[in-house]
Amino acid sequence: MSIMLSKEDQALYEKALNYGKNVLYPAGLDLEKSSELTRKMFLDMAKNGFCGLGIPKEMGGKGYNYLKSALIYEGLAYGDGMMSFIMQLHNNISMEIATFYEGISEEIKAIVPGLADGTKTTAFALTESVSGCDPSATSSYAELRDDGYHIFGKKDWIANGKDADYYNVMVKDGKDSKNMIMLLVDKGTQGLKFLENRERLIGNGISCGSLEFDNCIVPRDRLLSNNGFKEALIAIDVARVFTPAIAVGIAQRAIDITAEYLSSRVSFGNPIIKNQGVQWELADLSAKIEAARWLVYRTASVMDSGEPVASIAAKNKYFGTEVAMETTVKCAQLFGSEGFMKDSRISKLLYVAKMLQIVDGTTEIQKIVIGRDISRKFLKK
Known part of the structure; x- marks a missing residue:
């Protein structure tokens, strides 16, 4: 499969990249300290055309395919990986509500424009502490x-x-049922309670915690799907297209700020970047980032083609986030003491890289998916 970026693709990437560099990056460290600033930045991103990417135009969205969306998230992540992640999280859930489910009610369709322009936001309630990566x-x-x-x-x-x-x-269709269903629950519904907001290494500009459903009653027309397990797996595959795009963006930023830092820091009479050992380290990382970048583009292109994507999406998630983690760890080492400071740019990139390895299925889960796909081809049925 050949992957060619059109002029429109390149223009969308450049737009996101410039926004990331000029708007997100200067605010990056402050975003961790303020949910109000994070919300304000989210709305500004929406105003600049980064919301509702996969929602059809007739429903108020941009109507972009997976490749165009991946390019945008990569560009935004170069400025701030966490804000790119927040936007793709919202966009993914919004797109799924708008396009994945057949036969949804008119009331549900009516909320899509608000999701497309960012005035309304979403959350995906799938994970449970006892089940982890096993929906x-x-x-x-x-x-x-x-x-x-x-x-x-x-x-x-x-x-x-x-x-x-x-x-x-996503819940079971009855206490003893094995079938899963998807329901849309409105904020403020009686019986729904947010229990806590737990502090994390990164991403404290948005809330993250537990939702309790204690006889929470929602109307019948809030049913999204009778096949919730299948829908959840599709949603996870979508995330495994975009999360590595964000990983590529932060890895590229890590390389660039490290090279800039090492060019200005002098040791034993020469800029540190002139040392061959340092150059080789950066060369190894740069080559891996480029490989991860094109795996993202290929995975997005496969998704756009309608072909099965689970295996390549797992490879994409595994490789892209591993490269981001390796890059940020080694770049932090090259920063020396500055790389250990909590308020340094490189340490924030490292924290985001670690988060990306965990969300949407850990590295180990991706290896299981890939390994099963390989063995399935050779084991006797």
Whole structure:
């Protein structure tokens, strides 16, 4: 499969890159300290055309394909990886609500324009502390009664959990059922409670914590899908297209600020970057970043083609985030003592890289998916 970037693709990337460099990067360290500033920046990103990327134009979105969206997230991440992650998280859930589910109610369709322009936000309530990366082990459930679905259970580590206007929730269709369903729950619904906002190494500009559903009642027309497990897997594959794009953006930023720093820092009479050992280190990392970049583009292109994407998406998530982690760790080492400072640029990039290795399925989960795909081709049925 050949991958060619059109002039429109390149223009979208340049637009996101320039916004990242000129708007996101200067505010980067302050964004960690203020949820208000993070929200203000999110709305400014939406105003500048980075919201609603995958939502069809007729529903108020941009109608971009996966490749165009990946290019935008990479460019934004060069400025600030966390803000790029927050935007793609919102866009993914919004796109899924707008396009993934057949037969959704007119009331649900009516909320899509607000999601497309960023005036309303979302959260994806899938993970539970006891089930982790295994959606099939979900214990939360809903009972269908005369007045709607009654939801019981708890979801954990939900990004934007405190502030979202809508929650895309996966639960079992009955306490003892193995079937999963997807429900859309509005903020403020009786029986829905945000339990805590846990401090993290990175990303404290948005809330993240547990959601408790204690006989939370939602109308029947809030049903998104009767096949929640399948929909959850598709949503995870989408994330595994875009998360590595963000990883590439922060890895490239790490290389660039490290090279700039080493060019200005003099040791034993010469800029440190003149040392061959340092140049070789940067060369190794730069080559890996370029390989990760084109794996992102290929994975996005496969997604756009409609071909099966699970295996290559897992490779993409595994390789891209590993490269970002290796790059930021080694660049922090090259920064010396400055790389150990909590308020340094390179340490923030390192924290984001570690987060990206964990979200949307850990590195180990990606290896399981890849390994099973390889073995399936050779094991006897």
